[in-house]
Amino acid sequence: MIRSRWVCRHCLSRLRTTTSYKLLPRPFAAPHIIRRQSHVAARSNESDGEIYLADSLLKRAKQLSTEHDALEQQLIENFDTKTAARAGHLRPVSEALKQYEEAVENLSQLRSMADDPTSPLSSMAADDIPPTIDSIRSTSAALTTALIPRNQFASYPCTIEIRPGTGGSEATLFTNDLYKMYSGFFSLQRYQTSIISYQTHNEIGGEGCSELIMSVSTPESYDLLRHESGVHRVQRVPATESKGRTHTSTATVMVLPKFSEDEGDFEHGTDEDPLAQIDMKEVRIDVMRASGAGGQHVNRTESAIRMTHNPTGIVVSIQDSRSQHKNRATALTILKAKVAEKRRKEKEEEALSMRRGAVKIGAGRSDKIRTYNYTQNRVTDHRSGESSHDLPRFMNGEGLGEMIEGVREWDVQRSVEVMLAMQEMEDEKKKKEK
Template structure:
């Protein structure tokens, strides 16, 4: 591995990017964002390459010492112990490097837009959608991410017909991207006196947040409608046309926002979601082309796919894509043990990509 020219290219690229960034005053904003992101991706890989090379060099030196120890038993023992220790460290360091050298999903480091919608199952589905939304809110808090609620459409009994949030922080999309799909719940509803188990569902979509430099939207491709915000009545109903509905004519994607009192704020929020949806649609198209060539992908991006079941009577969470079951339902719903499910999905995806060389 020491003489591998591809490793040298990675180290050389880091030097180039660092040199470019040292002259950031003469750089456009989009270049600054792009090079800064590339450098943060390159750093851990380069540090691991340097670690592996250091272990390899020290091991070679220790083996030379073993060969040259001759009749000196103390020197031989010390050199042999050193060589054994380094030989033990090398496989783990090389395995960690192999993982870091996997082609990264370019969207992993992005913030995300989370959308949760109640599916089949009436009030019970809406209550479950609210459970999922708060699960992600607590999961975000655990990771030190910022969770900003953008819009919530509530039902009368504390359920959510749909809810949207922006989640910002480090590697948000990397940790949440496999959450997209249909989540199914099996439990006895609180409203059910007979104690029968109901099955209902909610759909989760996690979109990588797109920046202006990623998606250029032509104003002439937009139809913007203003209307009055509707609400449960009383003070929450607007008396002005501050709610905004934006239709992107080329794709037919429609986004509406009515949470804010100001038309401009609603428009800004709607544009943020629209940009993410257009970006996500393009990402899904590329992913579908790749997936057609290789089956067994963890995150197929198919939102209609049933990905996970939360069985309350058994206290069980099962992810159907990787046949992973965890008997910690309460802690998963509380956002505490969700990492265990996410880790299993990420590991499975990495193992597949390593095996397929993608």
């Protein structure tokens, strides 16, 4: 029998309406169509290598999922609050991993069916491959997000402190500009804010600010704004400049979580983190009167607390509560969290340096995070690399949200790279121990 030539599916559908379709042997036409589809599936298989989760992340996800299952079993036998909290943190990872593994298994089965010329469902299987690949992409992204640990103070409101840095009078003017920028952003977001301290510094060409402390009482505002902490740099011709020269000045922004007056548990799990352990002999505690409005009680009572961790140089100042005891406990909690964060970053940079083969990683992260260039009408974030070329709109707070979102995406990507590096470093240590 003479083998018929290949016929596409559209032509085949037209042939079915004519008498000539009877002359086309179905046992020979169908295999050609299926074989054509298998080539498409093979090309799809070659091009979707990036949809799968990295082996190191998948290994980490399986470890956390196993831990979650063990904790769930413990809760059945004996309920414990801390165990339940840990299981709750790991539950999103376990659920996302199951969805990811199901999608990967479905894709494997569909491709096996599509490549089988004897299967009557091969055509349907080939059609189901693209949406299954999309499902793998979405579940992979969800699993990656679940693997990134959420900041322990993410659900809290926050306090923003802005102070001038280098630049003299121009730095105080820029500090006031940053205050107006954040005020505009909070107004657009309809966040509830209040001024704790606003100390003016009058200069030629405008009103400067030597200190600004603002409370943002909206829940989860700390998670949104915590990446704003750092040095903000401005490049412009200041109003105090008589020769038209461009000056570079800075202002420092600090974002701290804010605890309520009736907060009962001040530790928030920091003591469970071995990196948060500090020796109180290495902590200097200064007691002072709170600044700003607040009446006679605030002005006459030494309730404000400033703690300094001497080995790291980390300083935390708290004056939110009228009670010195509560301010002391809150300051200690934040100090432990910041010390743990600094130690964790050092470990992460060590792991990243091993992975990248570099001597120093993250150079300048503790320096400037954003530059406001007035001469070029541009603001650039040095972490995400994003720029806005409408500086007046940005300084009104209208473009800040998009840049914050870009920084958060950058932080997610960096967290993924850190997890990969930490897992690889852990695997390398286990190999050396063997």
